[in-house]
Protein backbone atom coordinates (compact mmCIF):
# COMPACT_ATOMS: atom_id res chain seq x y z
CA UNK A 374 0.00 0.00 0.00
CA UNK A 375 1.45 3.36 -0.83
CA UNK A 376 1.56 5.85 1.97
CA UNK A 377 -1.16 8.07 0.48
CA UNK A 378 -3.65 5.28 0.94
CA UNK A 379 -2.64 5.06 4.59
CA UNK A 380 -2.93 8.82 5.07
CA UNK A 381 -6.63 8.53 4.24
CA UNK A 382 -7.18 6.99 7.67
CA UNK A 383 -4.01 7.51 9.68
CA UNK A 384 -1.56 10.08 10.89
CA UNK A 385 1.93 9.09 9.79
CA UNK A 386 5.12 10.11 11.48
CA UNK A 387 8.08 11.18 9.38
CA UNK A 388 11.70 11.38 10.44
CA UNK A 389 13.58 14.47 11.59
CA UNK A 390 16.65 16.37 10.51
CA UNK A 391 19.59 14.76 8.75
CA UNK A 392 21.71 17.84 8.20
CA UNK A 393 21.87 19.26 11.71
CA UNK A 394 22.35 15.82 13.17
CA UNK A 395 25.36 15.24 10.97
CA UNK A 396 26.57 18.76 11.68
CA UNK A 397 26.40 18.13 15.39
CA UNK A 398 28.43 14.95 14.83
CA UNK A 399 31.11 17.37 13.75
CA UNK A 400 30.80 17.10 9.99
CA UNK A 401 30.59 20.57 8.55
CA UNK A 402 31.66 19.75 5.03
CA UNK A 403 29.33 18.40 2.36
CA UNK A 404 26.63 16.55 4.28
CA UNK A 405 25.45 14.57 1.24
CA UNK A 406 28.94 13.37 0.39
CA UNK A 407 28.81 11.43 3.67
CA UNK A 408 26.57 8.92 1.85
CA UNK A 409 29.73 7.79 0.10
CA UNK A 410 32.38 8.41 2.74
CA UNK A 411 30.45 7.45 5.90
CA UNK A 412 27.55 5.20 4.82
CA UNK A 413 27.40 3.51 8.22
CA UNK A 414 26.72 6.78 9.93
CA UNK A 415 23.85 7.60 7.56
CA UNK A 416 22.42 4.12 8.00
CA UNK A 417 22.56 4.50 11.79
CA UNK A 418 20.61 7.78 11.63
CA UNK A 419 17.91 6.22 9.45
CA UNK A 420 17.67 3.29 11.85
CA UNK A 421 17.49 5.59 14.86
CA UNK A 422 14.56 7.46 13.31
CA UNK A 423 12.78 4.25 12.38
CA UNK A 424 13.36 2.91 15.85
CA UNK A 425 11.88 6.16 17.25
CA UNK A 426 8.69 5.50 15.31
CA UNK A 427 9.19 7.21 11.93
CA UNK A 428 7.17 5.60 9.17
CA UNK A 429 8.44 7.76 6.34
CA UNK A 430 12.13 8.54 6.15
CA UNK A 431 13.97 10.87 3.82
CA UNK A 432 17.12 10.19 1.84
CA UNK A 433 20.18 12.22 2.75
CA UNK A 434 19.93 14.16 -0.51
CA UNK A 435 18.55 17.54 0.53
CA UNK A 436 21.32 19.45 -1.28
CA UNK A 437 22.53 16.67 -3.58
CA UNK A 438 21.92 18.61 -6.74
CA UNK A 439 24.28 20.02 -9.35
CA UNK A 440 23.95 23.61 -8.11
CA UNK A 441 24.76 22.90 -4.50
CA UNK A 442 27.25 20.08 -4.97
CA UNK A 443 29.31 22.30 -7.26
CA UNK A 444 30.18 24.42 -4.19
CA UNK A 445 32.28 21.46 -3.12
CA UNK A 446 33.39 20.59 -6.66
CA UNK A 447 31.22 17.49 -6.40
CA UNK A 448 28.93 18.28 -9.33
CA UNK A 449 30.13 15.18 -11.18
CA UNK A 450 28.90 13.00 -8.31
CA UNK A 451 25.17 13.78 -8.44
CA UNK A 452 24.24 10.29 -9.55
CA UNK A 453 26.57 8.45 -7.20
CA UNK A 454 25.52 10.43 -4.13
CA UNK A 455 21.79 10.19 -4.82
CA UNK A 456 21.85 6.51 -5.72
CA UNK A 457 23.80 5.60 -2.63
CA UNK A 458 21.45 7.69 -0.48
CA UNK A 459 18.40 5.77 -1.68
CA UNK A 460 20.16 2.45 -1.25
CA UNK A 461 21.08 3.32 2.35
CA UNK A 462 17.57 4.45 3.25
CA UNK A 463 16.07 1.34 1.66
CA UNK A 464 18.52 -0.83 3.48
CA UNK A 465 17.33 0.69 6.76
CA UNK A 466 13.56 0.29 6.25
CA UNK A 467 11.59 -2.84 6.93
CA UNK A 468 8.01 -3.38 5.82
CA UNK A 469 5.46 -0.67 6.59
CA UNK A 470 7.93 2.19 6.25
CA UNK A 471 8.66 4.30 3.20
CA UNK A 472 11.58 6.16 1.67
CA UNK A 473 11.06 9.60 0.18
CA UNK A 474 13.74 11.33 -1.86
CA UNK A 475 14.54 14.71 -0.35
CA UNK A 476 15.05 17.56 -2.81
CA UNK A 477 15.67 20.98 -1.29
CA UNK A 478 15.06 24.49 -2.61
CA UNK A 479 18.00 26.46 -3.96
CA UNK A 480 16.81 30.03 -4.05
CA UNK A 481 17.37 32.24 -1.03
CA UNK A 482 16.43 35.81 -0.24
CA UNK A 483 17.48 36.97 -3.66
CA UNK A 484 15.53 34.75 -6.08
CA UNK A 485 16.83 36.47 -9.20
CA UNK A 486 20.37 35.33 -8.47
CA UNK A 487 19.53 31.86 -9.77
CA UNK A 488 17.69 31.47 -13.05
CA UNK A 489 14.72 29.15 -13.44
CA UNK A 490 16.48 27.47 -16.35
CA UNK A 491 19.45 26.47 -14.17
CA UNK A 492 17.10 25.26 -11.46
CA UNK A 493 15.13 23.11 -13.91
CA UNK A 494 18.24 21.48 -15.32
CA UNK A 495 19.67 20.70 -11.92
CA UNK A 496 16.33 19.47 -10.56
CA UNK A 497 15.68 17.08 -13.45
CA UNK A 498 19.07 15.44 -13.06
CA UNK A 499 18.56 14.75 -9.35
CA UNK A 500 14.95 13.67 -9.82
CA UNK A 501 15.89 10.99 -12.36
CA UNK A 502 18.60 9.64 -10.05
CA UNK A 503 16.14 9.27 -7.16
CA UNK A 504 13.37 7.77 -9.30
CA UNK A 505 15.71 5.29 -10.92
CA UNK A 506 16.62 3.89 -7.50
CA UNK A 507 12.94 3.37 -6.73
CA UNK A 508 11.97 5.85 -4.00
CA UNK A 509 8.42 5.59 -2.62
CA UNK A 510 7.86 9.32 -2.94
CA UNK A 511 9.49 12.69 -3.44
CA UNK A 512 9.91 15.21 -0.64
CA UNK A 513 10.24 18.79 -1.97
CA UNK A 514 11.33 20.71 1.11
CA UNK A 515 12.55 24.07 2.34
CA UNK A 516 11.33 26.17 -0.56
CA UNK A 517 11.35 29.84 0.35
CA UNK A 518 10.68 30.84 -3.23
CA UNK A 519 7.25 29.75 -4.43
CA UNK A 520 8.10 30.23 -8.09
CA UNK A 521 10.92 27.70 -7.70
CA UNK A 522 8.70 25.18 -5.94
CA UNK A 523 5.89 25.52 -8.46
CA UNK A 524 8.36 25.03 -11.29
CA UNK A 525 9.97 21.90 -9.89
CA UNK A 526 6.69 20.45 -8.71
CA UNK A 527 5.27 20.74 -12.22
CA UNK A 528 8.31 18.89 -13.57
CA UNK A 529 8.09 16.16 -10.94
CA UNK A 530 4.37 15.70 -11.46
CA UNK A 531 4.90 15.25 -15.17
CA UNK A 532 7.69 12.72 -14.70
CA UNK A 533 6.31 10.43 -12.01
CA UNK A 534 3.22 8.98 -10.36
CA UNK A 535 4.90 8.38 -6.99
CA UNK A 536 3.47 10.53 -4.18
CA UNK A 537 4.88 14.05 -3.97
CA UNK A 538 5.15 16.03 -0.75
CA UNK A 539 5.60 19.76 -1.43
CA UNK A 540 6.62 21.97 1.48
CA UNK A 541 7.23 25.70 1.68
CA UNK A 542 9.23 27.56 4.32
CA UNK A 543 7.73 30.77 5.62
CA UNK A 544 9.41 34.13 5.75
CA UNK A 545 6.97 35.48 8.34
CA UNK A 546 4.27 33.59 10.16
CA UNK A 547 1.64 32.87 7.53
CA UNK A 548 3.55 34.53 4.69
CA UNK A 549 6.11 33.50 2.11
CA UNK A 550 8.97 35.61 0.88
CA UNK A 551 6.92 37.06 -1.99
CA UNK A 552 4.07 37.83 0.48
CA UNK A 553 1.84 35.01 -0.77
CA UNK A 554 -0.10 33.61 2.16
CA UNK A 555 0.65 30.05 3.19
CA UNK A 556 -2.98 29.24 2.58
CA UNK A 557 -2.84 30.40 -1.03
CA UNK A 558 0.53 28.75 -1.62
CA UNK A 559 -0.70 25.36 -0.42
CA UNK A 560 -3.81 25.64 -2.59
CA UNK A 561 -1.63 26.37 -5.60
CA UNK A 562 0.63 23.40 -4.83
CA UNK A 563 -2.38 21.14 -4.50
CA UNK A 564 -3.71 22.27 -7.85
CA UNK A 565 -0.32 21.51 -9.43
CA UNK A 566 -0.73 17.93 -8.32
CA UNK A 567 1.09 17.67 -4.98
CA UNK A 568 -0.32 14.83 -2.89
CA UNK A 569 0.83 16.24 0.44
CA UNK A 570 1.33 19.97 1.04
CA UNK A 571 2.75 21.66 4.08
CA UNK A 572 5.42 23.54 5.93
CA UNK A 573 8.94 22.77 7.01
CA UNK A 574 11.93 24.48 8.56
CA UNK A 575 12.53 28.11 9.65
CA UNK A 576 10.08 28.00 12.59
CA UNK A 577 9.40 25.72 15.53
CA UNK A 578 6.00 24.31 16.56
CA UNK A 579 4.69 27.59 18.04
CA UNK A 580 4.85 29.70 14.87
CA UNK A 581 4.03 26.83 12.54
CA UNK A 582 0.83 26.20 14.45
CA UNK A 583 -0.06 29.91 14.32
CA UNK A 584 0.28 29.74 10.55
CA UNK A 585 -1.67 26.48 10.22
CA UNK A 586 -4.58 27.98 12.14
CA UNK A 587 -5.21 30.09 9.05
CA UNK A 588 -5.00 27.18 6.60
CA UNK A 589 -8.05 25.15 5.66
CA UNK A 590 -7.69 21.40 5.37
CA UNK A 591 -6.96 20.85 1.66
CA UNK A 592 -9.68 19.26 -0.42
CA UNK A 593 -7.59 16.54 -2.05
CA UNK A 594 -4.08 16.73 -0.65
CA UNK A 595 -2.97 15.85 2.88
CA UNK A 596 -1.41 18.37 5.20
CA UNK A 597 2.16 18.02 6.54
CA UNK A 598 4.37 19.84 9.03
CA UNK A 599 8.07 19.41 9.81
CA UNK A 600 8.88 22.05 12.45
CA UNK A 601 12.38 22.98 13.57
CA UNK A 602 13.49 22.34 17.13
CA UNK A 603 13.14 26.07 17.91
CA UNK A 604 15.82 28.59 17.01
CA UNK A 605 19.51 27.69 16.82
CA UNK A 606 22.02 28.94 19.36
CA UNK A 607 25.55 29.84 18.27
CA UNK A 608 28.33 28.95 20.66
CA UNK A 609 32.04 28.44 20.11
CA UNK A 610 31.63 28.79 16.38
CA UNK A 611 28.93 26.15 15.98
CA UNK A 612 25.18 26.24 15.66
CA UNK A 613 23.25 23.95 17.91
CA UNK A 614 19.63 23.40 18.82
CA UNK A 615 18.59 22.76 22.37
CA UNK A 616 14.89 22.13 21.65
CA UNK A 617 13.31 19.89 24.23
CA UNK A 618 11.63 16.70 22.88
CA UNK A 619 8.99 16.98 25.57
CA UNK A 620 7.94 20.34 24.16
CA UNK A 621 7.44 18.59 20.81
CA UNK A 622 5.34 15.94 22.50
CA UNK A 623 3.05 18.63 23.89
CA UNK A 624 2.56 20.21 20.45
CA UNK A 625 1.68 16.94 18.69
CA UNK A 626 -2.05 17.05 19.46
CA UNK A 627 -2.25 20.64 18.24
CA UNK A 628 -0.76 19.63 14.90
CA UNK A 629 -3.36 16.87 14.70
CA UNK A 630 -6.14 19.35 15.47
CA UNK A 631 -4.92 21.56 12.64
CA UNK A 632 -5.44 18.65 10.26
CA UNK A 633 -1.81 17.58 9.91
CA UNK A 634 -1.52 13.97 8.81
CA UNK A 635 2.17 13.75 8.14
CA UNK A 636 4.24 15.05 11.03
CA UNK A 637 8.02 15.08 11.05
CA UNK A 638 10.88 17.34 12.08
CA UNK A 639 13.31 19.70 10.43
CA UNK A 640 16.48 21.44 11.56
CA UNK A 641 17.60 20.59 15.06
CA UNK A 642 15.23 17.68 15.56
CA UNK A 643 16.58 14.31 16.66
CA UNK A 644 15.18 10.79 16.98
CA UNK A 645 14.01 11.81 20.47
CA UNK A 646 11.75 14.55 19.03
CA UNK A 647 10.29 12.05 16.59
CA UNK A 648 9.81 9.49 19.35
CA UNK A 649 7.86 12.13 21.28
CA UNK A 650 5.56 12.77 18.28
CA UNK A 651 5.12 9.06 17.61
CA UNK A 652 4.22 8.18 21.19
CA UNK A 653 1.80 11.05 21.52
CA UNK A 654 -0.03 10.33 18.28
CA UNK A 655 -0.03 6.54 18.43
CA UNK A 656 -3.52 5.41 17.36
CA UNK A 657 -4.68 9.05 17.21
CA UNK A 658 -7.46 9.68 14.72
CA UNK A 659 -6.76 12.25 12.01
CA UNK A 660 -9.17 15.18 11.87
CA UNK A 661 -11.06 16.19 8.75
CA UNK A 662 -12.69 19.36 10.03
CA UNK A 663 -11.35 22.35 11.85
CA UNK A 664 -12.25 25.89 12.73
CA UNK A 665 -10.23 28.47 10.85
CA UNK A 666 -8.77 31.50 12.57
CA UNK A 667 -9.20 34.31 10.09
CA UNK A 668 -6.44 36.81 10.52
CA UNK A 669 -7.55 40.41 10.25
CA UNK A 670 -6.61 41.94 6.92
CA UNK A 671 -3.84 44.44 7.33
CA UNK A 672 -5.38 47.80 6.63
CA UNK A 673 -2.19 49.36 5.37
CA UNK A 674 -4.03 51.81 3.16
CA UNK A 675 -5.11 53.78 6.18
CA UNK A 676 -1.65 53.96 7.71
CA UNK A 677 -0.52 57.48 8.47
CA UNK A 678 1.92 59.07 6.02
CA UNK A 679 4.45 61.28 7.72
CA UNK A 680 4.71 64.72 6.12
CA UNK A 681 7.90 65.65 4.28
CA UNK A 682 9.82 68.79 5.08
CA UNK A 683 10.94 69.28 1.48
CA UNK A 684 8.97 68.42 -1.66
CA UNK A 685 10.57 65.45 -3.47
CA UNK A 686 13.40 66.43 -5.80
CA UNK A 687 11.83 64.62 -8.73
CA UNK A 688 8.91 67.05 -8.54
CA UNK A 689 11.22 70.05 -8.35
CA UNK A 690 13.46 69.05 -11.21
CA UNK A 691 10.51 68.28 -13.46
CA UNK A 692 9.33 71.86 -12.98
CA UNK A 693 12.49 73.95 -13.03
CA UNK A 694 16.30 73.83 -13.18
CA UNK A 695 17.79 72.30 -10.07
CA UNK A 696 21.35 72.05 -8.78
CA UNK A 697 22.41 69.52 -6.19
CA UNK A 698 25.95 69.18 -4.88
CA UNK A 699 27.81 66.20 -3.45
CA UNK A 700 29.82 67.13 -0.39
CA UNK A 701 31.08 63.94 1.13
CA UNK A 702 31.38 63.45 4.87
CA UNK A 703 35.04 63.70 5.88
CA UNK A 704 37.31 60.73 6.49
CA UNK A 705 38.50 62.36 9.71
CA UNK A 706 36.53 63.41 12.76
CA UNK A 707 36.78 67.19 12.41
CA UNK A 708 33.65 68.47 10.69
CA UNK A 709 34.30 72.25 10.86
CA UNK A 710 35.38 72.53 7.25
CA UNK A 711 32.44 70.42 6.20
CA UNK A 712 29.94 72.81 7.74
CA UNK A 713 31.74 75.78 6.19
CA UNK A 714 31.21 74.05 2.87
CA UNK A 715 27.53 73.51 3.58
CA UNK A 716 27.11 77.22 4.41
CA UNK A 717 28.94 78.29 1.25
CA UNK A 718 26.75 76.06 -0.89
CA UNK A 719 23.60 77.11 0.91
CA UNK A 720 24.36 80.69 -0.05
CA UNK A 721 24.24 79.67 -3.70
CA UNK A 722 20.69 78.39 -3.27
CA UNK A 723 21.29 74.75 -4.19
CA UNK A 724 18.44 72.25 -3.73
CA UNK A 725 20.30 69.54 -1.82
CA UNK A 726 23.64 68.38 -0.55
CA UNK A 727 24.25 64.77 -1.42
CA UNK A 728 26.27 62.76 1.05
CA UNK A 729 28.14 59.59 0.05
CA UNK A 730 27.90 56.35 1.94
CA UNK A 731 31.58 55.49 2.40
CA UNK A 732 32.36 56.11 -1.27
CA UNK A 733 35.18 54.10 -2.76
CA UNK A 734 34.62 51.77 0.18
CA UNK A 735 36.51 53.92 2.68
CA UNK A 736 35.04 54.85 6.05
CA UNK A 737 33.69 58.35 6.44
CA UNK A 738 31.66 60.07 9.14
CA UNK A 739 28.19 58.51 9.01
CA UNK A 740 26.15 60.34 6.40
CA UNK A 741 22.94 59.94 8.38
CA UNK A 742 24.45 61.51 11.52
CA UNK A 743 25.95 64.36 9.53
CA UNK A 744 22.88 64.67 7.32
CA UNK A 745 20.66 65.15 10.33
CA UNK A 746 22.93 67.90 11.67
CA UNK A 747 23.04 69.58 8.26
CA UNK A 748 19.26 69.64 8.14
CA UNK A 749 18.88 70.84 11.74
CA UNK A 750 21.63 73.41 11.75
CA UNK A 751 21.48 74.85 8.24
CA UNK A 752 18.07 73.94 6.85
CA UNK A 753 19.69 72.53 3.69
CA UNK A 754 18.16 69.32 2.35
CA UNK A 755 20.51 66.34 2.78
CA UNK A 756 20.34 63.58 0.17
CA UNK A 757 21.63 60.41 1.76
CA UNK A 758 23.42 57.78 -0.36
CA UNK A 759 22.68 54.26 0.71
CA UNK A 760 24.71 51.27 -0.51
CA UNK A 761 24.05 47.54 -0.36
CA UNK A 762 27.68 46.94 0.56
CA UNK A 763 27.87 47.68 4.29
CA UNK A 764 24.60 46.38 5.69
CA UNK A 765 22.71 43.14 5.40
CA UNK A 766 18.93 43.21 5.00
CA UNK A 767 18.52 43.52 8.74
CA UNK A 768 20.87 46.50 8.92
CA UNK A 769 19.39 48.14 5.81
CA UNK A 770 15.87 48.02 7.18
CA UNK A 771 16.93 49.29 10.58
CA UNK A 772 18.82 52.10 8.84
CA UNK A 773 15.76 53.00 6.76
CA UNK A 774 13.64 53.14 9.90
CA UNK A 775 16.27 55.39 11.48
CA UNK A 776 16.40 57.69 8.45
CA UNK A 777 12.63 57.98 8.51
CA UNK A 778 12.74 58.79 12.23
CA UNK A 779 15.29 61.54 11.59
CA UNK A 780 13.19 62.98 8.76
CA UNK A 781 15.87 62.19 6.16
CA UNK A 782 13.57 61.35 3.28
CA UNK A 783 15.78 61.82 0.23
CA UNK A 784 17.84 58.78 -0.66
CA UNK A 785 20.12 57.55 -3.42
CA UNK A 786 19.99 53.74 -3.61
CA UNK A 787 23.17 52.22 -5.01
CA UNK A 788 25.04 48.95 -5.05
CA UNK A 789 28.19 50.58 -3.68
CA UNK A 790 31.81 50.23 -4.64
CA UNK A 791 33.06 46.80 -3.55
CA UNK A 792 35.15 46.63 -0.37
CA UNK A 793 38.22 45.50 -2.26
CA UNK A 794 38.63 48.95 -3.88
CA UNK A 795 38.81 50.71 -0.52
CA UNK A 796 40.91 51.23 2.60
CA UNK A 797 40.01 47.81 3.99
CA UNK A 798 40.20 45.48 1.00
CA UNK A 799 39.73 42.42 3.20
CA UNK A 800 36.41 43.65 4.58
CA UNK A 801 33.34 41.78 3.43
CA UNK A 802 30.94 43.33 0.93
CA UNK A 803 27.48 42.28 2.04
CA UNK A 804 25.31 42.65 -1.09
CA UNK A 805 22.33 40.75 0.35
CA UNK A 806 20.34 42.76 -2.16
CA UNK A 807 21.20 44.58 -5.37
CA UNK A 808 20.38 48.23 -6.04
CA UNK A 809 17.15 47.05 -7.71
CA UNK A 810 15.89 45.31 -4.59
CA UNK A 811 17.06 48.18 -2.41
CA UNK A 812 14.92 50.55 -4.47
CA UNK A 813 12.05 48.10 -4.12
CA UNK A 814 12.62 47.79 -0.36
CA UNK A 815 12.46 51.56 0.09
CA UNK A 816 9.32 51.79 -2.03
CA UNK A 817 7.76 49.07 0.06
CA UNK A 818 8.51 51.13 3.17
CA UNK A 819 6.52 53.89 1.49
CA UNK A 820 3.61 51.43 1.44
CA UNK A 821 4.07 50.78 5.16
CA UNK A 822 5.57 47.33 4.64
CA UNK A 823 8.95 45.88 5.52
CA UNK A 824 10.97 43.91 2.93
CA UNK A 825 9.21 40.74 4.03
CA UNK A 826 5.78 42.37 4.04
CA UNK A 827 5.47 43.07 7.76
CA UNK A 828 3.27 45.99 8.75
CA UNK A 829 5.45 48.96 9.76
CA UNK A 830 2.63 50.95 11.34
CA UNK A 831 3.41 54.05 9.26
CA UNK A 832 4.16 54.80 5.65
CA UNK A 833 7.51 56.44 4.98
CA UNK A 834 7.83 59.27 2.46
CA UNK A 835 11.13 58.42 0.85
CA UNK A 836 12.01 59.72 -2.56
CA UNK A 837 14.46 57.37 -4.24
CA UNK A 838 17.16 58.34 -6.66
CA UNK A 839 19.19 55.70 -8.47
CA UNK A 840 22.59 55.79 -10.13
CA UNK A 841 23.05 55.91 -13.89
CA UNK A 842 26.46 55.20 -15.32
CA UNK A 843 26.62 56.48 -18.90
CA UNK A 844 30.40 55.99 -19.13
CA UNK A 845 30.08 52.60 -20.75
CA UNK A 846 30.81 51.29 -24.21
CA UNK A 847 27.18 50.47 -24.93
CA UNK A 848 24.98 53.27 -23.69
CA UNK A 849 21.82 51.41 -24.73
CA UNK A 850 22.66 48.67 -22.22
CA UNK A 851 23.06 51.25 -19.44
CA UNK A 852 19.70 52.73 -20.47
CA UNK A 853 18.10 49.29 -20.21
CA UNK A 854 19.46 49.12 -16.67
CA UNK A 855 18.01 52.51 -15.96
CA UNK A 856 14.62 51.39 -17.28
CA UNK A 857 14.81 48.35 -15.03
CA UNK A 858 15.49 50.63 -12.05
CA UNK A 859 12.42 52.65 -13.01
CA UNK A 860 10.38 49.47 -13.01
CA UNK A 861 11.60 48.82 -9.46
CA UNK A 862 10.47 52.29 -8.40
CA UNK A 863 13.33 54.77 -8.99
CA UNK A 864 11.97 58.32 -8.92
CA UNK A 865 14.88 60.01 -10.66
CA UNK A 866 18.52 59.45 -11.64
CA UNK A 867 21.90 60.87 -10.85
CA UNK A 868 24.75 60.08 -13.21
CA UNK A 869 28.40 59.33 -12.72
CA UNK A 870 30.50 62.39 -13.64
CA UNK A 871 30.55 62.98 -17.37
CA UNK A 872 33.53 64.54 -19.11
CA UNK A 873 32.43 65.11 -22.68
CA UNK A 874 29.80 67.22 -24.37
CA UNK A 875 29.11 64.45 -26.86
CA UNK A 876 28.33 62.11 -23.99
CA UNK A 877 25.80 64.57 -22.54
CA UNK A 878 24.12 64.78 -25.94
CA UNK A 879 24.03 60.99 -26.33
CA UNK A 880 22.53 60.63 -22.85
CA UNK A 881 19.83 63.04 -23.90
CA UNK A 882 19.17 61.19 -27.16
CA UNK A 883 19.03 57.78 -25.50
CA UNK A 884 16.77 58.83 -22.61
CA UNK A 885 14.48 61.46 -24.06
CA UNK A 886 11.64 58.93 -24.28
CA UNK A 887 11.57 58.67 -20.48
CA UNK A 888 9.59 60.77 -18.03
CA UNK A 889 11.94 60.13 -15.14
CA UNK A 890 14.25 63.12 -14.58
CA UNK A 891 18.04 62.85 -14.70
CA UNK A 892 20.65 64.95 -12.92
CA UNK A 893 23.81 65.11 -15.01
CA UNK A 894 26.91 64.52 -12.88
CA UNK A 895 29.85 66.94 -13.30
CA UNK A 896 32.97 66.99 -11.16
CA UNK A 897 35.66 69.65 -11.67
CA UNK A 898 39.13 68.25 -12.18
CA UNK A 899 41.74 69.62 -9.80
CA UNK A 900 44.93 68.68 -11.62
CA UNK A 901 46.30 66.65 -14.47
CA UNK A 902 47.21 63.85 -12.05
CA UNK A 903 43.64 63.89 -10.74
CA UNK A 904 42.34 63.60 -14.31
CA UNK A 905 44.66 60.70 -15.13
CA UNK A 906 43.80 58.88 -11.91
CA UNK A 907 40.07 59.22 -12.44
CA UNK A 908 40.30 58.19 -16.07
CA UNK A 909 42.51 55.17 -15.53
CA UNK A 910 41.76 53.97 -12.04
CA UNK A 911 38.27 54.88 -10.88
CA UNK A 912 35.47 52.59 -12.02
CA UNK A 913 32.70 54.31 -13.94
CA UNK A 914 34.69 57.43 -14.92
CA UNK A 915 36.05 58.15 -18.40
CA UNK A 916 37.48 61.54 -19.42
CA UNK A 917 37.66 62.77 -23.02
CA UNK A 918 41.23 62.96 -24.42
CA UNK A 919 40.85 66.66 -25.22
CA UNK A 920 40.03 67.42 -21.58
CA UNK A 921 42.97 65.41 -20.26
CA UNK A 922 45.22 67.26 -22.70
CA UNK A 923 43.97 70.67 -21.49
CA UNK A 924 44.58 69.67 -17.90
CA UNK A 925 48.08 68.44 -18.78
CA UNK A 926 49.02 71.97 -19.92
CA UNK A 927 48.85 73.17 -16.30
CA UNK A 928 50.59 70.20 -14.84
CA UNK A 929 52.91 72.24 -12.61
CA UNK A 930 50.53 74.96 -11.50
CA UNK A 931 47.83 73.82 -9.05
CA UNK A 932 45.93 77.13 -9.10
CA UNK A 933 45.80 77.36 -12.87
CA UNK A 934 44.96 73.66 -13.12
CA UNK A 935 41.96 74.11 -10.80
CA UNK A 936 40.87 77.14 -12.83
CA UNK A 937 41.09 75.04 -15.97
CA UNK A 938 39.04 72.36 -14.22
CA UNK A 939 36.36 74.93 -13.46
CA UNK A 940 36.46 76.28 -17.01
CA UNK A 941 35.97 72.80 -18.47
CA UNK A 942 33.08 72.12 -16.11
CA UNK A 943 31.42 75.42 -17.00
CA UNK A 944 31.54 74.51 -20.63
CA UNK A 945 29.98 71.11 -19.82
CA UNK A 946 27.29 72.93 -17.79
CA UNK A 947 26.48 75.00 -20.89
CA UNK A 948 25.65 71.82 -22.79
CA UNK A 949 23.96 70.00 -19.91
CA UNK A 950 21.73 72.94 -18.98
CA UNK A 951 20.42 73.12 -22.58
CA UNK A 952 19.17 69.55 -22.36
CA UNK A 953 18.53 68.75 -18.67
CA UNK A 954 16.99 70.57 -15.74
CA UNK A 955 19.11 68.67 -13.22
CA UNK A 956 22.79 69.40 -12.58
CA UNK A 957 24.67 67.35 -9.99
CA UNK A 958 28.03 68.79 -9.00
CA UNK A 959 30.54 66.66 -7.14
CA UNK A 960 32.93 68.44 -4.79
CA UNK A 961 36.46 67.07 -5.11
CA UNK A 962 38.45 66.73 -1.87
CA UNK A 963 36.05 68.98 0.12
CA UNK A 964 37.05 71.90 -2.15
CA UNK A 965 33.64 73.45 -1.83
CA UNK A 966 34.74 76.81 -3.21
CA UNK A 967 34.95 75.08 -6.62
CA UNK A 968 31.44 73.62 -6.50
CA UNK A 969 30.06 76.85 -4.95
CA UNK A 970 31.34 78.80 -7.95
CA UNK A 971 29.97 76.18 -10.32
CA UNK A 972 26.58 76.12 -8.56
CA UNK A 973 26.27 79.83 -9.11
CA UNK A 974 27.28 79.44 -12.73
CA UNK A 975 24.83 76.59 -13.27
CA UNK A 976 21.97 78.58 -11.78
CA UNK A 977 22.74 81.65 -13.89
CA UNK A 978 23.13 79.57 -17.02
CA UNK A 979 19.82 77.83 -16.48
CA UNK A 980 18.05 81.12 -15.80
CA UNK A 981 19.61 82.69 -18.89
CA UNK A 982 18.47 79.73 -20.97
CA UNK A 983 14.98 79.87 -19.54
CA UNK A 984 14.72 83.56 -20.43
CA UNK A 985 16.07 82.85 -23.90
CA UNK A 986 13.58 80.03 -24.50
CA UNK A 987 10.70 82.13 -23.22
CA UNK A 988 11.44 84.86 -25.77
Ligand SMILES: Cc1cc2nc3c(=O)[nH]c(=O)nc-3n(C[C@H](O)[C@H](O)[C@H](O)COP(=O)(O)OP(=O)(O)OC[C@H]3O[C@@H](n4cnc5c(N)ncnc54)[C@H](O)[C@@H]3O)c2cc1C
Nearest residue numbers: 729730732733758787788789790808840850851867868869
Ligand atom coordinates in the same frame (compact mmCIF):
# COMPACT_ATOMS: atom_id res chain seq x y z
C1 LIG B 1 25.60 59.33 -8.27
C2 LIG B 1 26.43 58.23 -7.71
C3 LIG B 1 26.70 58.19 -6.37
C4 LIG B 1 27.46 57.18 -5.82
N1 LIG B 1 27.68 57.15 -4.48
C5 LIG B 1 28.35 56.13 -3.93
C6 LIG B 1 28.51 56.03 -2.52
O1 LIG B 1 28.03 56.88 -1.79
N2 LIG B 1 29.18 54.98 -2.01
C7 LIG B 1 29.72 54.03 -2.83
O2 LIG B 1 30.32 53.09 -2.33
N3 LIG B 1 29.59 54.08 -4.17
C8 LIG B 1 28.92 55.11 -4.73
N4 LIG B 1 28.75 55.17 -6.09
C9 LIG B 1 29.42 54.19 -6.90
C10 LIG B 1 28.52 53.05 -7.26
O3 LIG B 1 28.03 52.38 -6.16
C11 LIG B 1 29.34 52.13 -8.11
O4 LIG B 1 29.56 52.77 -9.31
C12 LIG B 1 28.69 50.77 -8.39
O5 LIG B 1 29.61 49.89 -8.96
C13 LIG B 1 27.56 50.93 -9.36
O6 LIG B 1 26.53 51.30 -8.57
P1 LIG B 1 25.09 51.31 -9.15
O7 LIG B 1 24.17 51.44 -8.05
O8 LIG B 1 25.05 52.23 -10.30
O9 LIG B 1 25.11 49.85 -9.73
P2 LIG B 1 24.09 48.97 -10.41
O10 LIG B 1 23.46 49.62 -11.57
O11 LIG B 1 23.26 48.40 -9.35
O12 LIG B 1 25.12 47.96 -10.91
C14 LIG B 1 25.62 46.95 -10.07
C15 LIG B 1 26.59 46.09 -10.80
O13 LIG B 1 26.30 45.93 -12.16
C16 LIG B 1 27.34 46.41 -12.95
N5 LIG B 1 26.81 47.20 -14.08
C17 LIG B 1 26.40 48.48 -14.04
N6 LIG B 1 26.01 48.90 -15.26
C18 LIG B 1 26.18 47.86 -16.09
C19 LIG B 1 25.94 47.66 -17.47
N7 LIG B 1 25.51 48.64 -18.27
N8 LIG B 1 26.20 46.43 -17.98
C20 LIG B 1 26.65 45.44 -17.18
N9 LIG B 1 26.89 45.57 -15.87
C21 LIG B 1 26.67 46.75 -15.33
C22 LIG B 1 28.14 47.30 -12.09
O14 LIG B 1 29.48 47.28 -12.49
C23 LIG B 1 27.94 46.72 -10.75
O15 LIG B 1 28.85 45.69 -10.52
C24 LIG B 1 27.99 56.18 -6.66
C25 LIG B 1 27.75 56.22 -8.04
C26 LIG B 1 26.95 57.22 -8.56
C27 LIG B 1 26.65 57.24 -10.01
Ligand SMILES: [Zn+2]
Nearest residue numbers: 574575639640
Ligand atom coordinates in the same frame (compact mmCIF):
# COMPACT_ATOMS: atom_id res chain seq x y z
ZN1 LIG C 1 15.37 22.76 8.19
